[in-house]
Amino acid sequence: MADRSLRGIRLGAQSLQSEEGVVFMERRATTYTCPTCNHDTTLMFAADAEPPATWECRSCGAEAVLQVDGEPVKRDDEQEKAARTHWDMLLERRTRAELEELLEERLAYIRARRGAGDDPTRERIGA
Structure with a gap:
């Protein structure tokens, strides 16, 4: 039985590839300073990559600010988009008149079901 067992290495323990002949991309160190702590x-980061203006602080979780030449980078808060709500996205697809028409159709359907005695909530409550 022992001669039939498979031998191998632990996953993640070591790489089977060597770094011989590999040319690494040019990199640069980017510093972020947390104003809280x-x-x-x-x-x-890669030398040609644009680093983000903020990064989550590893100590306290607050937003750390990018440092360029020892000075913090000023953020353009005006460029940030406001979060779109479900209502905003709905208004992008339909007009308010269309939404009111759909609402009336749905309410009429629900009222018709309740009038016919097909109220699913009554079955769950046991009334």
């Missing part, structure tokens, strides 16, 4: 976080 004054903690610096240094991350590596």
Whole structure:
């Protein structure tokens, strides 16, 4: 039985690939400073990548601000989009008149079912 068992290595223990002949991309260190706890976080990004203006602080979870040449980058809060609600997305697809018409159709359907004695809530309540 012992001669039939498979041998191998633990998953994630070591890589089977070597770094021989691999050319790494140019990288740069980017520093973020948390205004809450004054903690610096240094991350590596590709040299041609645009780093985000904020990063979550690893110590306290607040928003750390990108540092360029020792100075914090000023954020453009005006460029941030307001969160779209379900109602906003609904109004993008239909006019208010269409929505009111759909509502009336649905209410008429529900009222007709209740009038016919097909009220599903009564069955669940046991009335």
